[in-house]
Amino acid sequence: MTDRPDAPSALGQRAGKIDGPPKVTGAAVFADDLRLPRMLIGKILRSPHAHARIARIDVSRARALPGVHAVITGEDLPERYGVIPVSQDETALKIGKVRMVGDEVAAVAAVDEDTALAALALIEVDYEPLPEILTVEDALTRSDVLIHEDAKNGNVTKRVFQRYGNVDEGFAEADVIVEDEYLYEASTHVPLETHCAVGHYTPDGKLTVWSSTQIPHYLHRYLARVLGIDAARVRVIKPEVGAGYGGKSDPFPLEFCAAELSRRTGRPVKIAYTREEVFYAHRGRHQFKMWLKMGVKKSGEITAIDYKCWLDGGAYSSFGVVTSYYAGVFMTLPYTLPRYRFEAIRVFTNKPPAGPKRGHGAIQPRFALELHIDKAAAALGIDPVDLRRRNCVEPGTETVNGLRITSVALKECLDAVTKASGYHEKRGRLGPNRGIGLAASTYMCGANHSIYASEGPHSTVQMKLDRSGQVAIFSGTADIGQGSVEMLGRIAAEVLGISTRDMRVVEGDTDLTPVDLGSYSSRVTFMAGNAVLQAARRCRDQLAGPVAAKLGCAPADLVFRDHRIWPGDHPEWKDDPAHSLSFRQGVEVAEAATGQGIGAMGSYRPPRIGSRFRQTSVGPSPAYSFTAQVAEVTVDPETGEISIDRIWAAHDCGKAINPQVVEGQVEGCVYMGVGEALLEEHVFRGALYQSPSILEYKIPTSLDTPPIEVLLVESHDPEGPFGAKEAGEGPQLSTVPAIANAVWDATGVWMNETPFLPERVLKALEAKRKAEAKGRTAAVAPAPRGSGSGT
Amino acid sequence: MMRLPAFDYRVPREVGEAVSLLAEYGEDAKVLAGGTDLLPSMKQGLFTPKVLVSLRGMAELRGIRDAEGGGLRVGAATTLRDVARDPRVLALYPALADACSTVATHIIQGTGTLGGNVLLDTRCTYYNQSAFWRTALGFCLKKGGDVCHVARTSPTCMATASADTVPALILMGANARLVGAAGERVVPVESLYTDDGRDWNTLRPGELLTEVLLPPPAPGSAILHRKMRRRQAIDYGFLLAAVRVDGDLAGGLTDARVVVSCVGPRPVVTPLGDLVAGRPLTAELAEEIAHAAARPAAPLTTHGVMPSYRKKMIRVTVRRALDTLRGEPSAAV
């Protein structure tokens, strides 16, 4: 029995998503919407110093305030944690010293928010300020100042050095060498919902924490450890989450504090961050300084890349060790690269910690590489699309660093996007100050290795059917808006031939749902999707035998569609009650025939095909998605303002389980890219954010967002569920370089530094005018207008 | 949720009552109009008044009335949206309608009032921050500290005038009716502001702004409002400018004035009568006016946007506004 397309498929339909109705009616419950009887409100006291010793904390006045039920400090939760096992450098409340403005120092629980705030004001802390490390340069040179005194490598979180082949040979072979420096500025997620957690410790010794987390499973493990409660007695529930984009992946102090304050008071405790606190929690995009050198032959063949980057990591490691790998490993894609060397250095600074933001670690180097490709094309007089096609990886190959490539539809993406945008007709021909640019990229579909060493499955889904006709799916995944609930439901619906509206998807509750590693590294569709596919097929098999017996056909002949089950070689029997059954009847028949309930588990564990290079243990993924994007821009030569007229995004998602959801992911990626290209950056006054607010940290409004046109390309990955791959992160990688390449087409200046603020554009334009006046040419001369077009 | 500090709340039914409440509570009272400036600032701990005197009970403060002898009287508590949509305002004072609709967002325009805009607190990146943030940096001259983080040696505060409507109002020759316990007075909007961002307005203690008086537009005069901001909504300007020219654009001007704001505690008014008298508004003159308007403005680091860039943009913005008057499409591609 196969998933036969005998009747309209559940896949590909445009009819909303399972969790749409509660979200559009206000019925969806987010963490801060929870109200439990006797619930207290918690607040956290933060350090106003960037680097200081805590000489004294006195909480006695706060404790004495009427309405205050508990006050805790660092010593009350001394266990260290950190999302990556090799870098356990955080505690819920800081002990002995603080490392950034906003570091957590104490927490209170009180009858209401006003009282909790009043209590914070009564806590006395004496700090002895220490010298601050604010830049990568300081971190590397000031060995006298250590942010983590027990760190192995001073202020370096992680250094990664990898070499595949001899790059010098490659450069010797090259006809053109392009070398440049880039700066990709730090930015942050700004999920509209601020982080919130409710802790509830009950007299049976059990702890429940509701939290706006992307990864209930890791939070579960760390709550057990930090609170010292057996994991079997800890339950994490993820309510609806007002998005994360990576920003709710780490375990956060509010989760531990809400839990501990509840344990101490015997009452539920809720803590919600203010918007400003979310800025301090951060874990956003690392600032990358990059140096990149690439050799290309006249034919367009890339001969080698040498690349070095420095990451400003902030005060804690977060995912930084992984970021340091992602900073380099994906540079061998999507262009075939025979020789490659890279070095990444992530350092600690006294600033909020960077971590995983959509396109984690890969966005910054992609920016550099895609500008580099266009620079090489200009130098060689080759069309940038041709140069990309010329080097495009092929399915069934392996990259120089050992990444296994299954499905690739990048050329199709390039075709789709150049055609839709009129790239070749427009390039160099849009007139003064208008331009069009293209970039391509790739991203993984989850990591082959889990964050902590484990041979267990990465995703397990449990499915239950019963005579009501309802299907329940239990999964530890975390829908944070990206649509995993819908994805699970659609896949099950496709297999069982029922509508998603008859399904209940129970997600992200560690008591009820089997383990899933959570929503990060774009793993959910591929991994949980395969798990639910397996579970659904197993359930269908349980129905098929008894139903086939009843209908007098072979189980393999049955078709499940439109809530009916019938022998596939008799389409006319579909609605004939004598020869077919409704889905509900099918379940009844199977229950009666076997005397058993119907249900199954399905799991997914990535194939054991890590890279053959031991050093490349981070990077291997069961599949990769591909993207090509085109941006059309207008640059105001007097103000330096860039307006993006339109963006076309073609994405190889393998297979669109729900095309509306996939398009939405691509649109969201492009949107975030637009923000990082034009508006968003973390500016500091010393160690202090200049703008920890939505007013001053400029995320785009509808008026700052260009029209976005999405083109879905389906490559049908051999191992993806129904061929599906990721769509939630990869599409962001192309956006910023496509815009930069368009600015070059418009003006002849390379914006090597993000964001492309008007003052920076203006400065670049002025520099170019001056250089032209002096008759000097830039390192890479822009191609004459119009010469870059044509295929 | 960010909390407001506690206060008492009063809703007077007429101006007399409001004024006596303000007199009674003195420094402890604050006027609440739309609250779109005051309430966020209170959440950030910038003000902790004991009493808020709400304007919502006084119908006389809302609405737009024809003034005797021409012009309009706009009640101080009239929302920016109602001003922007009023057919008389659109016909007579298009620059004011424009200015109202560049404030924040359409939602805030439906709540924020013209009076509140005229009396919008001066703003600065070191001031409009939470209490925690300001503690971390060290308090500034404007609130609780003794140093200006923008200009460390400055004895006065550099926070900037930021209200979108004010440059146009000044060029329209608008007046403000102020009512206090001691009586009422009518003063030019231009005279409401000072050079110290801390003590930035000239209202006397307990005075209420009841009306903004718009004189009939002078024949043959044109006013334009311009705003530059990073983001096209939910954003204060990093530069505000209004431009006025009088006379015959082709034949010869009689007068011109430019107001530039967001560059210091008070809007910078540049009279240009001498420069333009008798000259037609050519591209060259536009350039000269733009230069003259930029000269006295000295933007500082009060905003996230570089001062040198803001200064440069004054010239571009003013010249482009004049180009629009000349019927030239704005130089932007």
Added chain:
Amino acid sequence: MRQILRLTVNGEAAESLVAPHQSLADFLREDLGLTGTKHGCDLGDCGACTVLVDGEPRLSCITLALECEGREVTTIEGVARDGRVHPVQEAFDRCVAAQCGYCTPGLVLSCVALLRDNPSPSEAQIRAGLSGNICRCTGYTKIMDAVREAAVELAGQAPSPAEGSRRD
């Protein structure tokens, strides 16, 4: 001191004792349990807390509850008509205009007001109408689709064009 507040919320009269420093958002969420109203910044910067006051969008995080004395407040829980979700809500659902859904209540209310004032908005007018509500997930693309679809749907429903226009 707490004061008595009388107002109409979602068509029902409500009377309550509130503290002067309570925001409308706080009052709706904490006192009335109307948690469909969200908050993303509490400072007037994001639009998540948008409700309708006398039919006009208003940021409930920077509105005092007491300022709504005698007024009619509509929250996301109250936009359904005659037991049926509003066409704007239907269109949001159909178009997958809600990803995480956190901006959605505020956006739905802004769109309801937008389409009442302007039953057939242009692209630019739709963009302007959404510009007070930040959505960090969607790039506004599917939200714009939803507004267009809802406009068509509402035009089909309206007995006469005049009905769709502003009340005053």
